[in-house]
Amino acid sequence: MRKWLIDHRGKQSQETIAKKVCISRGAYANIELGKRNPSVQVAKRIADELGFDWTIFFENECVDTKRRSNTA
Template identity: 65%
Template sequence: MRQWLIDKRGNLSQEFVAAESGISRGAYSNIENGKRDPSVTVAKNIGKVLGFDWTIFFEDKCFETAHYQPAASNS
């Protein structure tokens, strides 16, 4: 569950936030309950409606990766 998102929604209904974000209430409910992750577009829309930085949806999913660099050729 994304309690922070419920807190951000405050007294607004899920139906209102969903409609303003361009998604169904069921889809919004799944995002709020942590059953689904929003697309970047939907995250931006929800952030705009509720007045927060949309990247918060993805902060705990980010990680650093090493880039593969092939060995130099001896040709």
Template identity: 55%
Template sequence: MKHMRAWLAEFRGSLTHEEVAVAAKISRSTYTNIELGKRNPSVEVAKAIAKVLGFEWVLFFEKKCHVSKQKSKTA
């Protein structure tokens, strides 16, 4: 099993899984499974989630995510 994407939860902040899912036009269960690391997003879904949460979609496909580095780029 893959590890939870804690960095994704950090970007999500106070938004609920449902709110992110609705904005990204995916199901809540899909978003939840992506955040829990049980599922990997397609490029299209990665782009949609990243747009909603304000980070670069390629983070889903990097081995190690640097949240502080991303947040400084989007600030």
């Protein structure tokens, strides 16, 4: 979940933001949930609408996981 995106949306509905950036509410919801990444164009439109740097969508894409070593 992208809590930071929900925080930026504030009291506006997902539907309102989706309409403003020309995507479906479902697509926007999936972006908020982290189930979908926006295209660069959509990321820029969302960022412009909500007032943040669009590149944040593409930072920390990889989740760091530590490999457990098998010690015997």
